[in-house]
Amino acid sequence: MGKIELKGTVIIVGNYGSGKTETAVNLAFHMKAAGIDVRVADLDLVNPYFRTREARHILFEKGINVVLPEEKYMHADLPILAPQVAGLIRNPAELTILDAGGDDVGTTVLAALADSFVGREINLIQVVNPLRPFTETVEGCKRIQGEIEASSKLKITGLVSNANLIDETTPDIIYKGYELIQELSHQTGIRVEFITAHEKLLPELDLSRFDTPVLPILRQLVPPWKKPGL
């Protein structure tokens, strides 16, 4: 288990509901705490609720710059891409995290930004939760991979296991996710960047089982009857 080494522009992709936003937000907190300058952009044009913009206040509080659509369009049912995003890609922070929407549909927007990506090193990170439909198997993950690469016109460079059942997550679920992501990595030659685990679960985990860094998660995107950051 080592340190998360991501730098430059990191785009978080994955199948619908794999936990991209929760991963992006927590990655931002984690890296910021490690003294890295982090900026985040919400590219999720497909999801109407539970987007990075929902966590904007806490991101701002922690000194993380967030690029969002204009306030007046924040709840619009419109696929609006903030013009600052292209600028952010051209002049990235030490770590720039772009949170894309789900599936190939959610990453189509990346193809529209293709001009900004030219000549830059881009980390395209696929988040996988094997407890979600369509990614229970390596084959399912590979299919989504192909679809995302085709629609974004970019190559996936890293993998993240975000195995969870929210409040019902057990160590076994984390181990199962780890095994699946290792097998996916083995079959595709794409490296595993890290796996995630809720902070409360960390003491119950045998961390020596992992060759990869573990990103501790505190859930920020919660329904209104729960408190975020717990």
Add this chain to the structure above:
Amino acid sequence: MGKTFSKPEALTDAHTHYCPGCTHGIVHRLVAEVIDELGIRKNTVGIAPVGCAVMAYNYFDCDFQEAAHGRAPAMATGIKRVRPDLMAFTYQGDGDLASIGMGEIVHAANRGEKFTTIFINNAIYGMTGGQMAPTTMPGQRATTAPEGRDVEKTGMPIRMCELLSSLATPGYISRQTVLKPKYVNKAKKAIKKAFEYQMENRCYSFVEIVSTCPTNWGMTPLDALKWAEDTLLPYYPLGEFKTPEE
């Protein structure tokens, strides 16, 4: 001497409510004969419109559903998608199909739904009492066009066969009439072809029948036949507009 004329099996014994000189009765009979000849009566669902034929289910002796105004093609879509083994036909008038149901008919045809539409075009709303239809002729009087249809304000009559045959999806689109005995056999052939395309799961099929409405036109049955031939047929030319072979 054998019996030369008998009621098709696909018609019930009920007497129709249609007015003297109305062509609905002839078209019902042609559809029923085709159903008999193809042996599909016990595997067919008809969809009745809102209009004079709203009670068509009283006359056809097969399963029937009754639609809301204009929605018969959507219902037929539902039927054929969940039961492609059944035969389905919608029987619709001009107000039903070309006005309130324009969206449904165009999209069903464009999806290439495998059902058959019999479209009765008599250039007027019959059931509701002689109001202007999308197919009413310029200058033709209607209760909602007391001075005759003013095309400056209401546009020109809509030609459904021409409109539907402009869709790129393959289909069978034909316009026929039953105004004279010489037309009747051709109309029946077109109806049969339409059902056959459906049986072969080939394409959407649509047969328009240029018809009469002496009651709402305010004409004797004979005058109505003549008016239809002189006025409607030049604007609504007969023939096959499209076949799936094209």
Add this chain to the structure above:
Amino acid sequence: MAKVLMKGNEAIGEAAIRAGCKNYFAYPITPQSEVAEYLAKRMPEVDGVFVQGESEVAVGYMIFGAAGCGERVMTTSSSPGVSLMSEAISYIAGARCPAVFVNIMRGGPGLGGILPSQGDYFQATKGGGHGDYRLLVMAPEGVQEAVEMTMKAFDLAEKYRGPVMILGDGLIGQMMEPVEFPEDFDATPMNNDDWATSGMDTRKTDKRNLVKSLFLDPKALNDHNLLLKAGYDRMRQEEVRYEGYNTDSEYKILIVSYGTMSRVCKTAIDTMKEEGLEIGMVRPQTLFPFPEQAVHDAAAKESCSHVVSIELSMGQMVEDVDRCVKGQRPVTWYGECGGDIPTPEEIIDHIKSLLKN
């Protein structure tokens, strides 16, 4: 089967398949489009039917046609779309066809907004379409309950030969929760040979079936509506479902709330209980039939001085609550309907202000 993590919208789609519904017609609208997107992938895997109709109007009648053949069928939409489907719902109720409609509500009236709302309570429970009909309406509070209710909806639609609605707000559709699908669900449809237009050959009979809602003879129409009414009366006897929350306590105030809103109320009730303040709640799981007796009896409890209906609307269910409390206690409304959901803290503040007065 092990638990999986699903969005409410996906889970509703999967629940339909597990309930033996292989026929889905829909038109996209936020915040329920994930049902269509999920089923566009899943239906081909089970040899099912997926059709994106040209409008919600057309979809309503595709449902009617399919339901008229006696096949299990479902559509999903959100508020403005359900308005367009309401015409077909009336015809389907009139023609006595079983069908399942899902409304993942967003704000209104008009285009409103895309955030969660419960503004279609009246539309769902009091009509929506024209004529003397009722919808059996179930309101889930989360993803697991959405699954159970969706599956049950198909049985109830057949039992009563009519449309059944799942009424969820946008959050029910959008949020993710762990969910388990029951293994022992009997997905066999009821025999419908006596009414469905399934083809005389299929039924091996010479008797044809008619699916219709036209009854021109006044006596025939009245008799038909009496038949429908008998079904609705039976629903009132047999299908009422609700959950009592903290109703064993000596609560000072009774909350009536459903769906997402009731989840927030539960957190508020738990927090107040820790502070020593007892508040009870009746959560209707069926909105029609409404838990009339349960609300009446809960309001009558000696310790209870006030009843508050907490909704994501400007006060719709409160009229039913008031009707059931029958003047025993004051009944008031609290809520929001712009898309923001009151927080547990706001509810606690409101409850405390009620107690002060």
